[in-house]
Amino acid sequence: MSVSRRRVRAIFRKELREYRRNRTIVTGMAILPLLFLVQPLVAVLNLGASASGGLAHEHELLYLLAIPALVPATLAAYSVVGERQQGTLEPVLGTPIRREEFLLGKALASFVPSVAISYAVYAFFLALVEIFAQPGVAPALLRGSDLLAQLVFTPLLAGWSIWVGIAISTRSSEVRVAQQLGVLANLPSVVVTSLIAFNVIHATLVVALGGAAVLLVLNRLGWRITSAMFDRERLITGTR
């Protein structure tokens, strides 16, 4: 099966245009990252210079991985059922687009802004820590391994969150239900990253490589499984 880039791009562009003009989506995408920024920021800025030694064994930064796990979840959960409720799904599916192309366009439209926001929030956090934290805190916190983990796991977690969200969206009949389920389904990712951040699960190279490999496989499978779950007939007629 060949994927038409032009059709994928058409869906991607259309989605981004819709996001830009939908205040609810923009506000939702802005609020959630800010909420996840506040807790670690307050915690780090309140640390004294003497506490910097204790930071060497913690991974406070990984707490921010909750952002790529949760921000795209609501977008992805809206993607199919939202079109269905608006009545725009039937005209789109009446074109030569394949379900794989449609879903890839939808996934990319959730992926790109979510990853961009996650990196932007992360950079903002680092800048604030560098400027306002006590001397010694920033060098202790900003370790290369954590930065690398953030860079690698952000797209992997976002991808997984998106495929879960879209899978829920293809099977839901109501937007709100889909979005709530989408967030709920991604809570395990948030829990795991939080446990690593708070040192309950020890972050080692093996854990990191294993986690990345699992997420990579899940992301590849996600597209195929979601495509298989995408039933044109059920989505159009609401039956079967």
Place this chain on the structure above:
Amino acid sequence: MIYLIRWLIGKLRRRTTSPAVALSGRDEPAVHARGERFVTPRKVAASDAVKGDGEVGGAPALSALGLGKRFGDRVAFDDVSFEIGHGEVFGFLGPNGAGKTTTVRTLGTLIAPTSGSATVAGIALTPDNGVEIRRRISIMPESPGLYLRLSVTENLACFADLYEAPNPGDRVDRALRAVNLADRANDACGSLSKGLRQRVALARALLSDPQVLFLDEPTSGLDPVATRDVHELIDALRRSGVTIFLTTHRLEEAERLCDRVAILNTTLRTIGRPDDLRDQLFAKTLTVRTLIPLSEPGRVFADLPAVDGWRQDGARDYVLAVSDSTLAAPAVTRALVQAGADVLSIGESHHSLEDVYLELINEDEEARRR
């Protein structure tokens, strides 16, 4: 550099192509600006088609054989068979819930049939052929289904890309001119009236230069002026050779636009040209009105050529069953004059498509009650 070259080619193409004339070939959309005429020799014109036989130079544009769709125990439509010729406007009529929209969705590959077979735009209706069929057809659903936050142009550009249309900018411009919406191109679809949204949906259906165009209630909810515009566009598309499958509740619309109609009430009740259906269902009659009642109507109307019988309808009206009105009318007139009757009017009774429709649907209703 590549973009610059593409841009220059695009500019040159625009200059050499008159917007008023839809060119032949699959690369150009079958659209026209209001008041402009199509010049499209690419397909056999409707007037040349052997309409009713469903064939023009080979395979029909659309055919179904025993096609049916069930949702569990519920039958949406069953045993539907027809053939539609190229360039034909085919009306698909029926009451709510008769299965019209489901038939369109089935032929449009949006849902799978549970029985029978079909070919759409010359391709067998199978799951593997879905993409290829959808390349050649266009469906305008009853609800416009536009992205309301996007502008008219953005909506159409998105669909031009989904159809992988060459020169999408030109296609969008032409489609907008065809539905007379060029001046609203940058308006958000959410700000348009229902009629204008319907026109945008029609423009969207024209983007792919379809061989077969499915229009599901295209004038539903439109005011008379907007309805007339849609009718003009359908007429223009017919002239350009596009095959149109039109579902509608408006019987006068079907009568005015369609070469043939089918009446569906879960199963196909009848199919044919509106005139033929009228002749099949209703006996031809002449209605005579006189100034004063005839003293011996039985003697006046007896033994007249092509008159099969008569009955009195009120004091001064007589309804004559005739086999050929062109033969009967002069004979009846002569007989009345010879009888010294003061004739006010002699007219042939006309049955509309609505009469045909109601007759068939009422038959179904009565059958169900029994």
